[in-house]
Amino acid sequence: MTGIGTRPGRPLPRFEALAPARLDDAQLRRNLGKATATIRGKRQTVVDELPHWEALREEGRAAKAAVLAELDVRLEQLEARVRAAGGQVHWAPTAADATRIVGDIAARHAAREVIKVKSITTDEIRLNEALAARGIVATETDLAELIIQLAGEPSSHILVPAIHKNRSEIRELFVARLGQGDLTDEPRALAGAARRHLRAKFLSVPMAVSGANFAVAETGAVCVVESEGNGRMCLTLPRVLVTVMGIEKVVASWDDLGTMLQLLPRSSTGERMNPYTSIWTGVTPGDGPEEFHLVLLDNGRTQVLADSVGRQALQCIRCSACLNVCPVYERTGGHAYASVYPGPIGAILTPQLLGVEQADSLPYASTLCGACYDVCPVKINIPEVLVHLRGRAVERQAAGAGTHPYPRLERLAMRLAAWAFGSTTRYTLATRVARVALRLLGGGGAVTRLPGYGARWTAVRDLPPPPAQSFRDWWDART
Amino acid sequence: MRVALFITCFNDTLFPDTGKALVTVLERLGHVVDFPAAQTCCGQAHINTGYRRDAVPLMRRFVDVFAGAEAVVAPSASCAGTIRDLYPALANETGDASLAAAVRETGARTWEFTEFLVRRLGVTDVGAYFPHRVTYHPTCHSLRVLRVGDAPERLLRAVRGLDYVPLPQGDECCGFGGTFAVKNADTSVAMLGDKLRAVQATKAEVCVAADNSCLMHIGGALHRQRAGIRIAHIAQVLASTESERLA
Numbered sequence: 001m002t003g004i005g006t007r008p009g010r011p012l013p014r015f016e017a018l019a020p021a022r023l024d025d026a027q028l029r030r031n032l033g034k035a036t037a038t039i040r041g042k043r044q045t046v047v048d049e050l051p052h053w054e055a056l057r058e059e060g061r062a063a064k065a066a067v068l069a070e071l072d073v074r075l076e077q078l079e080a081r082v083r084a085a086g087g088q089v090h091w092a093p094t095a096a097d098a099t100r101i102v103g104d105i106a107a108r109h110a111a112r113e114v115i116k117v118k119s120i121t122t123d124e125i126r127l128n129e130a131l132a133a134r135g136i137v138a139t140e141t142d143l144a145e146l147i148i149q150l151a152g153e154p155s156s157h158i159l160v161p162a163i164h165k166n167r168s169e170i171r172e173l174f175v176a177r178l179g180q181g182d183l184t185d186e187p188r189a190l191a192g193a194a195r196r197h198l199r200a201k202f203l204s205v206p207m208a209v210s211g212a213n214f215a216v217a218e219t220g221a222v223c224v225v226e227s228e229g230n231g232r233m234c235l236t237l238p239r240v241l242v243t244v245m246g247i248e249k250v251v252a253s254w255d256d257l258g259t260m261l262q263l264l265p266r267s268s269t270g271e272r273m274n275p276y277t278s279i280w281t282g283v284t285p286g287d288g289p290e291e292f293h294l295v296l297l298d299n300g301r302t303q304v305l306a307d308s309v310g311r312q313a314l315q316c317i318r319c320s321a322c323l324n325v326c327p328v329y330e331r332t333g334g335h336a337y338a339s340v341y342p343g344p345i346g347a348i349l350t351p352q353l354l355g356v357e358q359a360d361s362l363p364y365a366s367t368l369c370g371a372c373y374d375v376c377p378v379k380i381n382i383p384e385v386l387v388h389l390r391g392r393a394v395e396r397q398a399a400g401a402g403t404h405p406y407p408r409l410e411r412l413a414m415r416l417a418a419w420a421f422g423s424t425t426r427y428t429l430a431t432r433v434a435r436v437a438l439r440l441l442g443g444g445g446a447v448t449r450l451p452g453y454g455a456r457w458t459a460v461r462d463l464p465p466p467p468a469q470s471f472r473d474w475w476d477a478r479t
Numbered sequence: 480m481r482v483a484l485f486i487t488c489f490n491d492t493l494f495p496d497t498g499k500a501l502v503t504v505l506e507r508l509g510h511v512v513d514f515p516a517a518q519t520c521c522g523q524a525h526i527n528t529g530y531r532r533d534a535v536p537l538m539r540r541f542v543d544v545f546a547g548a549e550a551v552v553a554p555s556a557s558c559a560g561t562i563r564d565l566y567p568a569l570a571n572e573t574g575d576a577s578l579a580a581a582v583r584e585t586g587a588r589t590w591e592f593t594e595f596l597v598r599r600l601g602v603t604d605v606g607a608y609f610p611h612r613v614t615y616h617p618t619c620h621s622l623r624v625l626r627v628g629d630a631p632e633r634l635l636r637a638v639r640g641l642d643y644v645p646l647p648q649g650d651e652c653c654g655f656g657g658t659f660a661v662k663n664a665d666t667s668v669a670m671l672g673d674k675l676r677a678v679q680a681t682k683a684e685v686c687v688a689a690d691n692s693c694l695m696h697i698g699g700a701l702h703r704q705r706a707g708i709r710i711a712h713i714a715q716v717l718a719s720t721e722s723e724r725l726a
Binding site for chain 2: 019418448456
């Protein structure tokens with residue numbers, strides 16, 4: 001499956017080409033429908049408990065927008081604080097730089113194996129593949145990440161990467177890949193099997209690689225939130241800890257982190273408080289890793305920052321509330337997006353990180369229904385950015401770039417319509433022609449078959465019988 | 480009040496009865512309706528498909544045509560939403576400050592029909608009679624762009640003879656989405672299927688909404704399946720009386 005950011009010039013497959021197979025997968029539809037409905041319900045309950053939720057959202061938005069407006073200053077502040085606390089900081093302009101930095105650290109410690117947690121940013125840079133090329137085996141320790149790693153599949157959800165799998169599918173996978181023959185599909189038994197597999201890793205592997213949810217510029221503290229405790233093991237047991245963090249994850253202050261830690265769990269898992277919140281600052285002799293490296297990843301983010309409309313995508317705190325309410329995501333799942341970041345946030349983030357012509361079907365993978373904007377804890381106006389990116393996709397298509405299957409035909413149709421609507425005479429004529437054509441096609445009744453792309457409409461829908469008289473004609477005759 | 484009707488190109492061409500019904504209701508309430516004949520299309524499809532520059536002349540035209548109107552009222556939440564929600568950014572892109580100001584000012588006077596009745600005119604009982612079992616699909620743009628809230632339900636509940644049934648999961652998108660219905664036809668149909676099941680579960684005779692575009696999508700499938708449920712724009716329900724049925 002295609003990751004993002006490491007294959008310049010190779011565009012993602014189009015959403016509408018990948019969606020049908022997912023829509024036909026009855027097990028997937030059932031799993032996703034059930035899981036997203038459950039999370040949506042939980043989120044709504046805990047959000048409704050807070051009378052000041054809207055004020056909190058605004059606080060979150062403002063904090064993120066402010067830090068993005070002075071990102072250079074805040075990142076240098078973070079770098080200085082981390083160094084002062086005994087950590088090392090690396091700047092990675094590209095995915096290749098980041099994977100090289102992580103690989104070099106592993107090589108220096110002769111680590112043949114690394115354990116991982118919070119892996120979406122490292123999925124973005126395809127770290128596991130890069131490490132494998134250097135003979136280093138990476139093991140995911142988040143239960144869901146482990147499941148999809150064992151299945152050889154990419155994540156299909158930001159927070160619940162194995163949301164597309166149910167427990168009987170997971171049991172089959174564990175039986176096949178972990179050699180646990182007498183396993184039942186009880187959640188407790190499945191978690192136990194994963195625990196036995198992972199505990200051995202936690203106690204023996206010398207190096208961990210993590211992502212980060214937040215980093216606090218004023219203190220140099222880095223924060224990872226998780227629900228299993230596997231992250232805590234990863235972050236504390238190995239001798240060496242490397243955290244790969246997108247530069248947009250920095251927050252200015254401890255207070256801002258407080259805001260985020262209120263917004264995130266309610267939005268993501270529907271919990272009032274996150275179960276395991278690990279926060280560390282540099283290294284502490286005799287306690288936890290002896291060496292800490294923070295890799296600050298750009299990989300397209302400064303280019304997103306340069307777009308005054310699109311930059312709000314960088315406010316994202318990866319809660320995935322937008323995925324859970326998205327009627328498109330709920331039906332296709334994450335894999336149809338062919339992107340590490342799926343769903344509404346992926347549809348605005350991936351095209352910006354990659355270059356819009358590399359992923360120009362994603363901004364169209366939405367009805368612009370607006371449900372995502374309503375739940376976003378940092379108020380990213382996702383529909384606004386989708387429409388903005390559609391505009392940029394069309395600009396790139398006009399320059400001959402992109403993956404649109406019939407860009408010239410669409411452009412011609414849109415130009416013609418705009419020209420026709422530019423004068424009342426042309427408008428009246430054009431709409432009359434349309435009405436007459438529909439009457440001919442329908443024989444005076446409902447239209448059941450349209451030619452060309454219209455056939456996609458009439459495949460499952462009729463058009464009502466077109467009226468003999470337009471409103472305009474009626475009005476003229478009336479007065 | 481003098482109300483300028485923004486019929487929208489889609490309703491002008493395919494659903495003229497909706498426009499007639501809107502005129503009927505407003506005149507019944509004692510208002511005067513104007514129909515500025517130079518109006519054409521707001522350019523929503525252009526903007527939402529990415530053809531922003533092609534929509535600029537249509538935006539200029541809209542602002543000119545409706546300059547000075549006391550209130551601009553449209554029987555479409557998504558077209559009214561275009562004026563209020565999409566035009567300001569498009570106008571800013573042109574760098575024309577006077578256009579941007581005119582757009583904002585026009586947007587403040589532009590209303591979707593049901594919110595105009597309830598919010599601006601303060602009316603919920605428009606004297607309608609419609610003896611049918613009705614469910615209402617709150618379209619995404621009416622709910623989440625214009626925030627019309629419960630205005631349409633309040634209007635429907637005040638209609639004599641009308642048996643109102645709330646639509647389960649009503650706030651979920653029907654899958655129309657303009658060009659989405661054709662570009663992502665398979666996903667659109669998957670969403671539509673769930674919406675149809677919800678509509679059928681209400682055992683309503685008529686599915687009502689404030690947008691004929693979403694209704695054409697829902698109604699087109701109901702008709703294909705011979706589901707025995709018809710669609711009607713809310714204006715046509717509100718225009719219906721004991722003596723005249725308009726939906």
